[in-house]
Amino acid sequence: MINLVVALPAEARPLIRHYHLRSREPRGLFPVHENETIRLVVCGAGKVSAAAATAFLQATGDHAGMQGWLNVGVAGHAEQAIGEGLLAHRITDQATGRQWYPPLVIDRPPPSGNLTTLDQAGPEYPDETMLDMEASGYYPIACRDATAELVHSYKVISDNRQSPAGSLNAARVEDLVSGRLEEIDTLITQVSELAHELRALHAAPPELELFEANWRFSVSQRHQLRRLLKRWHLILPGESAWSGLPVGLRHSREVIACLEERIGVLMPDVPRHD
Amino acid sequence: MIDVIYIERDIRDHPRTRQVCARFPAARQISCERYGEVFNPKTQNFRLQKRRPALILARKFDAHVLKAPDGFGIGGTRNYYFSHMLNCLYDCRYCFLQGMYRSGHYVLFVNYEDFEQAIERTLALHDGQETWFFSGYDCDSLAMEPVTQFTRHFLQFFERHPAACLELRTKSTQVRSLLDRDILSNVVIAFSFTPDAVSRALENRVPALDRRIDAISRLQTAGWQVGLRFDPLIHHQDYQRHYDELFRRLFSRLDAGRLHSVSLGSLRLPRQYHKNIVRLYPDETLFAGNLQENCGMYSYPQDLETEMHAYCTGALSAHIPADILHPCGYATGHKGHA
Numbered sequence: 361m362i363n364l365v366v367a368l369p370a371e372a373r374p375l376i377r378h379y380h381l382r383s384r385e386p387r388g389l390f391p392v393h394e395n396e397t398i399r400l401v402v403c404g405a406g407k408v409s410a411a412a413a414t415a416f417l418q419a420t421g422d423h424a425g426m427q428g429w430l431n432v433g434v435a436g437h438a439e440q441a442i443g444e445g446l447l448a449h450r451i452t453d454q455a456t457g458r459q460w461y462p463p464l465v466i467d468r469p470p471p472s473g474n475l476t477t478l479d480q481a482g483p484e485y486p487d488e489t490m491l492d493m494e495a496s497g498y499y500p501i502a503c504r505d506a507t508a509e510l511v512h513s514y515k516v517i518s519d520n521r522q523s524p525a526g527s528l529n530a531a532r533v534e535d536l537v538s539g540r541l542e543e544i545d546t547l548i549t550q551v552s553e554l555a556h557e558l559r560a561l562h563a564a565p566p567e568l569e570l571f572e573a574n575w576r577f578s579v580s581q582r583h584q585l586r587r588l589l590k591r592w593h594l595i596l597p598g599e600s601a602w603s604g605l606p607v608g609l610r611h612s613r614e615v616i617a618c619l620e621e622r623i624g625v626l627m628p629d630v631p632r633h634d
Numbered sequence: 635m636i637d638v639i640y641i642e643r644d645i646r647d648h649p650r651t652r653q654v655c656a657r658f659p660a661a662r663q664i665s666c667e668r669y670g671e672v673f674n675p676k677t678q679n680f681r682l683q684k685r686r687p688a689l690i691l692a693r694k695f696d697a698h699v700l701k702a703p704d705g706f707g708i709g710g711t712r713n714y715y716f717s718h719m720l721n722c723l724y725d726c727r728y729c730f731l732q733g734m735y736r737s738g739h740y741v742l743f744v745n746y747e748d749f750e751q752a753i754e755r756t757l758a759l760h761d762g763q764e765t766w767f768f769s770g771y772d773c774d775s776l777a778m779e780p781v782t783q784f785t786r787h788f789l790q791f792f793e794r795h796p797a798a799c800l801e802l803r804t805k806s807t808q809v810r811s812l813l814d815r816d817i818l819s820n821v822v823i824a825f826s827f828t829p830d831a832v833s834r835a836l837e838n839r840v841p842a843l844d845r846r847i848d849a850i851s852r853l854q855t856a857g858w859q860v861g862l863r864f865d866p867l868i869h870h871q872d873y874q875r876h877y878d879e880l881f882r883r884l885f886s887r888l889d890a891g892r893l894h895s896v897s898l899g900s901l902r903l904p905r906q907y908h909k910n911i912v913r914l915y916p917d918e919t920l921f922a923g924n925l926q927e928n929c930g931m932y933s934y935p936q937d938l939e940t941e942m943h944a945y946c947t948g949a950l951s952a953h954i955p956a957d958i959l960h961p962c963g964y965a966t967g968h969k970g971h972a
């Protein structure tokens with residue numbers, strides 16, 4: 361699952377169309393559009409709204425493990441050409457001076473640049489940074505839910521010193537985002553793959569359900585059981601931990617103790633590469 | 635090899651920064667105030683970053699030279715370590731670094747001269763008596779040599795300070811900077827080994843065993859002092875046969891009579907590092923085995939550890955003189971080994 365945080369309806373429309381997202385009903389605090397793999401929230405302008413919408417998406421989404429996050433929108437830049445797409449490699453909150461560095465671990469990331477989040481848009485275009493109004497609100501909140509490698513902000517340049525923001529309208533914004541859909545799609549795929557990889561690592565080990573169906577485990581015992589079954593199946597892949605259990609185990613703690621004892625005598629081998 | 639370089643603003647124009655950046659003209663350069671802003675944030679994933687680590691160029695302000703923990707050292711009584719880098723080109727699954735740091739990025743401290751001054755001050759504390767300085771604690775000493783020129787630089791320094799002994803810990807074959815110059819009697823290049831099967835399974839990106847043996851052989855031929863570190867000893871099925879095979883391969887090529895020292899080390903991981911590593915690598919068989927916690931440290935059960943040490947000590951004694959073997963080498967895994 362990947363979560364998209366978008367400020368304006370005009371920025372959201374090309375994505376909603378492209379991914380055939382359906383509007384979530386009933387509408388909550390923020391409009392959400394979703395399909396089976398993507399959730400998009402339209403947060404409105406400003407970093408406070410962006411932070412709130414990100415938290416809203418976290419609170420109202422499923423909690424099936426690690427998810428990716430992408431903030432998509434338009435941004436100004438002093439010299440970059442209009443229509444260029446840039447991933448943020450440094451996000452600065454202008455008001456507080458706080459900075460974040462989204463790690464670029466995906467394969468062949470698109471061109472990247474600095475991104476400064478302003479409280480209020482102004483006529484100035486400082487050198488060497490994109491300008492927006494949302495990223496510094498969104499980023500730290502999204503990072504509470506996901507590791508930073510899965511949290512990114514991607515901007516399409518909408519205005520620059522030559523062509524200031526004054527002439528922008530909704531149709532133009534839609535065009536600009538539409539023009540970068542291919543790159544956005546690649547990013548979404550790559551971030552989703554990383555998230556999937558992490559989720560798979562923490563998937564339930566084989567036979568967990570079988571054990572849980574037969575005994576009542578406390579929360580901490582459930583953690584122990586997960587880890588024990590994981591260890592068992594790493595050391596003895598394909599061999600059942602269940603089938604060798606002695607009959608008559610009545611309490612969950614007896615089951616845990618029995619598994620611990622059986623695993624304690626196993627001697628792991630190093631994986632073979634020959 | 636490096637796609638992204640973070641550079642502290644303060645050292646942007648440092649000659650070493652320029653030199654490193656020139657090696658990677660296509661890398662994205664991102665400036666930061668202090669390296670910790672990039673390296674230390676909580677929500678980072680070491681495993682994901684290891685796929686594509688960035689290089690962070692920074693200045694180290696203090697603690698350039700630190701006292702080595704007890705049990706560290708090979709006979710000397712004054713032992714210190716210093717780390718010009720944090721993190722390693724390689725990716726050994728038992729390495730404590732992956733449990734210690736949140737980030738997999740490499741940090742290179744470019745102010746080598748400050749490390750040198752700290753070493754000089756440390757030497758002065760001991761009235762110029764023989765003092766050991768270990769490198770390869772938080773990184774591999776040689777692996778990034780073409781980028782860092784660390785050895786090339788520091789050998790010149792140690793040449794001027796004969797009372798300062800340097801141990802370079804490594805699994806690398808980057809020995810050109812050593813072979814290109816005169817040997818130094820106060821420098822030991824210590825190579826860490828596990829059996830081939832273990833290395834292939836657990837020591838990702840480490841050069842093949844034969845290439846490393848070849849590098850050692852060239853160093854020995856040139857007259858450099860070389861040490862061997864079987865550290866950490868890794869328990870697995872067939873471990874005895876695998877260690878026998880390793881020793882046979884090493885000593886059929888190396889001159890055992892000219893080795894400086896040989897030591898064995900145990901796998902040790904502080905509880906929190908172990909927890910972090912298991913969370914990062916829940917699919918790793920090494921941690922599925924029976925490592926046990928004792929006084930906040932994860933290790934093999936005592937009897938297993940004793941058995942492995944005894945076996946390897948016995949097997950080694952068939953190849954090397956007894957006086958160069960340090961059976962209980964360093965307390966490792968806990969802190970550094972390349």
Ligand code: SF4
Binds near residue numbers: 723772
């Ligand atoms: S054990 Fe040594 S060589 Fe391996 S990753 Fe750690 S520092 Fe590098």
